Amino acid sequence: MTSTTQVPQTTAGEVRRDGARPTAPDRRRPVRGRRVRRAANVFAVVTSLLWFFPIYWMISSALLPNEQFRSSTPVFVTTHPTAEHFAGVLGDERFWSAMTVSMQVTAISVVVAVSLAFLAAVAISRFRFRGRKAVIGCVLVIQMIPAEALFISQYKMLDGWGLLDNVVGLSVLYVGIIIPFNIWILKGFVDGVPQELEQAAMIDGCTRVQAFVRITLPLLGPGLVTGAIFATILAWNEYTLALVVMSDGNQTLPLWLQYFSGANQATNWGGIMAGSLLIALPVIALFMTVQTRMAAGLTAGAVKG
Structure with missing residues (x-):
């Protein structure tokens, strides 16, 4: 006959009979990884916007009427574009x-x-x-x-x-x-x-x-x-x-x-x-x-x- 040895089931807080404490899964790593990815994505988006802004300003300024160029406040979006x-x-x-x-x-x-x-x-x-x-x-x-x-x-x-x-x-x-x-x-x-x-x-x-x-x-x-x-x-x-x-x-x-x-x-x-x-x-x-x-x-x- 073949005998099988059953391993006692323990929870994360209990100590096994041999004195070793079972290792609980580290749930902080996935959360930390998602936070790093989100921070990297936000940084990439902000950097892309900074790179794109001069191009947008050139296009927007090319469509501004002459009167709006003389305005004391900058016009970021013109409501009356002109060619x-x-x-x-x-x-x-x-x-x-x-x-x-x-x-x-x-x-x-x-x-x-x-x-x-x-x-x-x-x-x-x-x-x-x-x-x-x-x-x-x-x-x-x-x-x-x-x-x-x-x-x-x-x-x-x-x-x-x-x-x-x-x-x-x-x-x-x-x-x-x-x-x-x-x-x-x-x-x-x-x-x-x-x-x-x-x-x-x-x-x-x-x-x-x-x-x-x-x-x-x-x-x-x-x-x-x-x-x-x-x-x-x-x-x-x-x-x-x-x-x-x-x-x-x-x-x-x-x-x-x-x-x-x-x-x-x-x-x-x-x-x-x-x-x-x-x-x-x-x-x-x-x-x-x-x-x-x-x-x-x-x-x-x-x-x-």
Whole structure:
């Protein structure tokens, strides 16, 4: 016969016969965890509102009538929105001229800078050559140099090449600014792709170039998109270099906003807000378009195991 030993049932407050007190479930941990999550959610909401408020203020101010701008108390919500500021911006020929210049400079800068930075990042990450560490150090040093310290030399350089007040000349300067940071971004993405993927493709019959193009390049899509977005934002919104290089008749969009304020006229805040919103829309649209493709590029080109 088989004998079974029954364990005496005890409550949380009783002591077992062997002298050990049973452990009561700690109900404070779930409550504490919920409080931490609620506090984190509240903090995230407040932070998001603080980030969003300047954007809301720009949109709201662009819709305010001129009379409400002269009010002594700020108007957070207008009851009589108007589109006169947008009409004034869109009817200005200087706006469309500046838009054309900005689009040309941005397109040239992004294509050239991302292409060169990508090739440099692949070379630094995949190959071990003499002077590799020196190249990495130079990239770091260039990032530390203030942009204002180079204005005189950059101006004289473009003047000697005959590229002052020229889209190509300004694009050359933007490419020089974008490339160092893009090299670091893309190098991190290239380092994250194992070389074994390329070696496996080469075993299956691909050349080194074919293995890189078919296997590694699709996996680097998120890095290329990230670098392109950074380059676009910098070239589209840059102000100081454009102010030094370009003239009054050949300006980018940030320089064009100067027409709404001056020493001899009152600042047209409605025009500034409407113009700023129109300048920001292309960058926002670009980011909304490519953000889904950034995640898709993580798995594109992967090999089956």
